[in-house]
Amino acid sequence: MNTFSNRKQCLTLLKQVVLVAPFAAPLFAMASPGSDAIRTLAQDDWVQRSVSLADMGITNPVVLQESDNHQSFFLPVPKGVALDAASINIQGDFIKGEEAAAALRLSVDSRPLHAQRITEREGDLARVLPVEARRHESGFVDFTVDWSSPSGQTLCEPTRQSSNILTLSPDTALTYRYSMQGLHTLADAWSTLPGKPVILIAAGKLEQQSFDSAWRLGVALERNAKRAQVRAFPSVGETVAVDGLKIPTALTSVAPFSALAGKTQHKVANAAELGALLVLDASATRADLAIADTALVGQINAALDALQDQLKNDEDAVKAVQEWRSRHASAAQKVPGSQQIQLVSLGHQAVIAVAADAGAKAAGVFDSHWRNVLVSSEATISQAGESGDASQREMRVSALGGSTTAFDVVTRGEWTAVFPLSAVAVQGRMPGELVLDVAAAPGASSTLPVASVLWNGILLNAKQLSADGQPERLTARVPGYALGVTNNLQVRFQRQPVSPNCAEIPQGYPVNVLPTSYLRSSDAEPDGTFVGLLPLLAGNAQVIVPKTALDNPAANLRQIIRLASAASVSPVNAELTLADSSQVFKPTKPFLSLDVPVDGAKPLIDVKDLQRLRAGGDEKRLLDLTGPQPLSAASVVDSNNQHGVIWYALGDQVLTPRAPFVFNQGNAVVLGEEGPLTWVDSSNPQLSQSMGLSETPFHQWRKYLAWVLPLFAASLLVLLVLGVLARRQKKKQGL
Structure with a gap:
């Protein structure tokens, strides 16, 4: 009986196992180590950020x-x-x-x-x-x-x-993280951008519209003291860095993740590996902003689709990837509408996605004057120009960040305002005159306090104040050579403390930079120098680049962004023109030409056959150098009755200066990897004579003679005519 009973129990148990087995299979699938690891990655929504003193412009x-x-x-x-x-x-x-x-x-x-x-x-x-x-x-x-x-x-x-x-x-840095779910507005997303934000573009040849938006967005970043980087989405066959990848142990044996493990670099073999790079948040796919055109969205989706296809034997891993996509790849869910900007996710980064046709208007709305109104995660921009009224020439200094409250000074005190050049270079004008109203209370010493005005460390004006508590005015011209990408305006107050026989402790007395202080802009005065040209380029200018720039967009965009920023080109008002670099181009506006010859231009420094750096005219050649690479040269030129800057590269490598700079000296410059190497100013009598630019002692008077001589000739002609008429009148009277 016991044997029969045991057999019956075994049969019953076997039936239960057989009946439950189909339902148990999914449970085992859910326990897949790979799917668990992908889900863990999907649930991690922390965004890491770091900002150093160097990122803020404090490089020393x-x-x-x-x-x-x-x-x-x-x-x-x-x-x-x-x-x-x-x-x-x-x-x-x-x-x-x-x-x-x-x-x-x-x-x-x-x-x-x-x-x-x-x-x-x-x-x-x-x-x-x-x-x-x-x-x-x-x-x-x-x-x-x-x-x-x-x-x-x-x-x-x-x-x-x-x-x-x-x-x-300068390496002192603040590091923090925030939850991607806690970031809801475009304004907050802009404020979290690192010091070197990355703009992601599609791999391969770029459409002109996307190319146009990318350079404008990059210049907008540069004008806000960021160092824009441009990165193309990786493609199959490309070698990418994978040394910083944190691959979960459970995925090191799962293809295609296993192909990325234990390496410093990896040549991408297929689209599924691109999907794995996205899921692992590799640096090659990481971005802060993106030109979200149809090509880029399609490439991201193709990579993730290929990853899912390779994991198809593990159904739960496929579901885990889909869950990851919903949380970390909203950038690929749809292409933004026309003139639209969106806050999306890509990997473990919050990304500002810009429509292919929205570059100019996005640059306008991300200006410091407007960006705080972006209190949503999506916006369609119908119109967004540069801030400021074209007829308004004065800008309050308080709008540049300086405090308007009084502070006490014992011996020395400083009032400071730090602002990008874009804040004061608007509507085709540049800073011209600084008018500061200051006040100082009387002190214990009979020696009157002194106020000094400095712009980027250059002394513009100084005055001994009356110190009677009443407003006093200091006026100073802002020279072009004082301008920088980031500008530091200082008013330095100095007092002489007094304490006879140390009978009392010296006390501070208040001083104040008043809110009536302002900066007056000036119109363009083209005089053959970079400084005279900057206001024209800050207005309605033309950026001329070769058509071939679309074939290698990332490298060329980095170059255009840095040079356009150096020339103060407006990312809102400028026009991009693609030209055939083998043909001479005739500009129709003030221009910045990159490797495109313009009609009638005679640059002081040029590049011959991509190999020879030359300076001076053909008759008096000052320099003819072959060998050093990579270098480039920029010069002020005239073409088709338009003023502009022409830039040529020396060598085949596309050179992008690392440090930001401004064309603010002379009328020609040689550039290296670290920025300007040497400036040339043809108004220097010795240099201009050696370069064959002047043949007489009257070279320095050329600006004045240009209008004095015609006026003198016209006056002489009028006198001759009057003399002839008077003589005829006398003859008639004599008759």
């Missing part, structure tokens, strides 16, 4: 060497997004030459987080300060360094330079 070390130093840095962060895992990685060092100890205090958002008494003779400043995980409605994290040293035995002694010196490196 910050040296604190006074006896009492207080230095604040305002590091930009998105306003409406909560930061997570945020910290400031401080890099620098100190040297202590004084006998007494120095004091160091580090604060974040006005909260002291580190205080230390420094007794060592030298040391490293490397420290990590936590930043509170919250929203920063101001749009900044305030990082402050206080470095002080004993200055004397008596309190009334003025501050002085100390041999205790602290140096802060």
Whole structure:
């Protein structure tokens, strides 16, 4: 009986197993290590960001060497997004030459987080300060360094330079992350852009409309103190970097992910590997902005479709990829409509997608004057021009970021406004005259305070103030050579402290840069120099590039963006013209020509046969050089009654200067990888004579003789006619 009963139980159990087996198969599929790993990647929506002092334009070390130093840095962060895992990685060092100890205090958002008494003779400043995980409605994290040293035995002694010196490196950086789900507006997305944002374009030959939008978007970034990078979506057969990939262990044995494991570089074998690169958020597919034309959207979808097809034997892995696509590839869900910009996702990045025809208007709406109105994730732009009224020539200095509140000065104080050139170069005009209204309260000393005005470290004007609390005016011309991509306007106040016999501690008295201060723009005055040409190029200009630039768009776009930014070309108003570089072109507007010869142009520096760098005229050749590469040259020229800049490359390699610069000196320049190498100014009498540009001592008077001689000739002709008429009249009277 027991044997029969056991057999019956076994048969019943076997039936249950057979009946349940079809339902158990999906459960085993759900347990696929590959699908679990892909789902983990899909659920990770953190976006990593870092902003360093160098990204903000502070490229030189910050040296604190006074006896009492207080230095604040305002590091930009998105306003409406909560930061997570945020910290400031401080890099620098100190040297202590004084006998007494120095004091160091580090604060974040006005909260002291580190205080230390420094007794060592030298040391490293490397420290990590936590930043509170919250929203920063101001749009900044305030990082402050206080470095002080004993200055004397008596309190009334003025501050002085100390041999205790602290140096802060430009590599000091704020790192943080935020949830992609917490980013809802285009304005916030723009504020999260890194110092070197990447514009993604389609692989292969680019359509002219997409090419046009890409360079405009890049120049808009450059005008906002960003260093634009252009990257084409990778294609099959291309070699990409994979050394930074974090491949989950479960995927290292799953094709096509397995082909990417354990390498520093990889040659893409098929479209499925491109899909794997997207899922793993490889640097080759990472972007911050994208020209989302039909070609790019199609290439992204083709890569992800190929990945799904290769994983078709693992149904749950396919579902995991689909889940990943819905969360991390919204950029490929549809092509943006005409004149539309969208906030989308691609990999582990929030991406600003720009329609192929929206480049000019996107550049206008992302101007500092308008971008804060982009409080949605999508916008269609019917019209967006540059800010400012064409008839309005004055701009309040307070609009450039300077404070209008008073501050106390004991011995020395500085008022500062930092702004990009694009903020003051609008409507075809450039900064011309600076008018500053300042006021200073009386001090204890009979020596009157001095106010000095500096633009990018160049002294424009200085004045001893009456110091009676009433407004006083300083006026200064803004020379073209003082302009930069990023401009620093300073008003420096200096007082003479007084404390007879150290009977009292010197006190500060208020000074103020008043809100009535303004910057007046000036019209273009073409005089054969870069500076005279910049206002024309900032207006309705023509950018002329070879038609072949569409074949290798990424490299050529980087070059166009950097040169157009250097020439202050407007990304909103300029016109892109594709020309045959083997034919002479006749421009119809002020122009920037890149490797396209223009009719009648005689550049001071040119390139012959892509190999020879030449300077001077044919009769008096100053330089004829073969060998150094890669170099390029730009010169001011005239063509078809239009003024412009022509640029030629030396060598086959497309050269893009790393550092931003402005054409603000002379009328010709030789460029290298680091930027301008040498400027040529033909108005220099010695140089112009050696180059055959002047043959008489009257060369410097050519501007005036150009209109004085015709006027003199006309006056002489009038006098002769009057003389003849008078003589005839006398003859008639004599008869």
